[in-house]
Amino acid sequence: MNIVNVGYGSANYYVLRDDDARLLVDVGMPGTLPRLLANLRRNDVALETVRHLLATHYHPDHAGIAQELKQRGLRLIVLDVQRSGVATLNDFLKRHGASAGIALHDNVDLRLDGSRAFLATLGVAGEIVATPGHSDDSVTLVLNDGVAFTGDLPPAGFAAEKQAATVAQSWTRLRALGVRHIYPGHGPARPLDD
Numbered sequence: 112m113n114i115v116n117v118g119y120g121s122a123n124y125y126v127l128r129d130d131d132a133r134l135l136v137d138v139g140m141p142g143t144l145p146r147l148l149a150n151l152r153r154n155d156v157a158l159e160t161v162r163h164l165l166a167t168h169y170h171p172d173h174a175g176i177a178q179e180l181k182q183r184g185l186r187l188i189v190l191d192v193q194r195s196g197v198a199t200l201n202d203f204l205k206r207h208g209a210s211a212g213i214a215l216h217d218n219v220d221l222r223l224d225g226s227r228a229f230l231a232t233l234g235v236a237g238e239i240v241a242t243p244g245h246s247d248d249s250v251t252l253v254l255n256d257g258v259a260f261t262g263d264l265p266p267a268g269f270a271a272e273k274q275a276a277t278v279a280q281s282w283t284r285l286r287a288l289g290v291r292h293i294y295p296g297h298g299p300a301r302p303l304d305d
């Protein structure tokens with residue numbers, strides 16, 4: 112699986128692809144669709160071949176244009192632990208006058224324990240696990256080869272005191288799953304134990 116970073120601003124957005132693009136992990140703030148499209152084009156990724164979108168969590172710099180991408184044909188994967196996060200983001204978007212809130216009725220609704228089987232249908236070998244700490248709705252995509260997309264899960268030493276135990280548990284879970292290399296929402300990809 113090839114990992115292409117199509118991020119902009121201070122954030123990383125990743126396309127997983129082999130012959131075809133398989134999955135987009137995270138997308139940017141409201142109003143940034145042209146920047147995403149430009150970066151896809153620059154990397155020779157045709158939007159039509161990206162069929163699914165996963166948000167590691169529903170903050171505006173990770174899911175702000177999710178609804179616009181749905182309108183362009185992508186299917187949004189929403190985990191059971193993320194539904195309230197979607198509602199919270201929608202409140203935020205409404206308060207800030209952004210056009211499209213994220214509809215909750217037309218997504219791929221997944222339970223965490225069904226994620227492996229669903230990803231297999233996309234040609235992605237891995238699973239999605241809950242990694243709360245940065246937010247309650249944070250999930251990590253873990254590939255079988257030890258690569259993980261961790262969103263904004265902070266390095267253990269950087270967690271606020273209130274979240275530190277939850278963050279540490281999330282990292283423990285990822286280590287137990289054999290994660291060795293992480294692709295975070297911000298900053299460079301790196302080995303887990305650096």
Ligand SMILES: [Zn+2]
Nearest residue numbers: 168170245263
């Ligand atoms: Zn965040």
